[in-house]
Amino acid sequence: MARNPVERNFVTRFLLGLAVLTLMYIVGGPLVSMAGPVAGFASVFVGALAAFVLFAHWYARYDASFESE
Numbered sequence: 001m002a003r004n005p006v007e008r009n010f011v012t013r014f015l016l017g018l019a020v021l022t023l024m025y026i027v028g029g030p031l032v033s034m035a036g037p038v039a040g041f042a043s044v045f046v047g048a049l050a051a052f053v054l055f056a057h058w059y060a061r062y063d064a065s066f067e068s069e
Helices: 010-033 040-064
Strands: none
Touching: 010 040
16 A cells, blocks of 8 residues: 655654745735735634645645545
């Protein structure tokens, strides 16, 4: 049975987690907050949540590709 190479090693899982957090707060947050200065914290939170949901969807499909039939 093939196994996801990211899940094999603790270091790769840790680095992927850091990359996702970076994506959430540095990329996702400001993109939403550019829409207007209504609520800075709320827009960063929504952007981070959107980045996380998109990544989770992509990673679930990637991980499912390693399941045997």
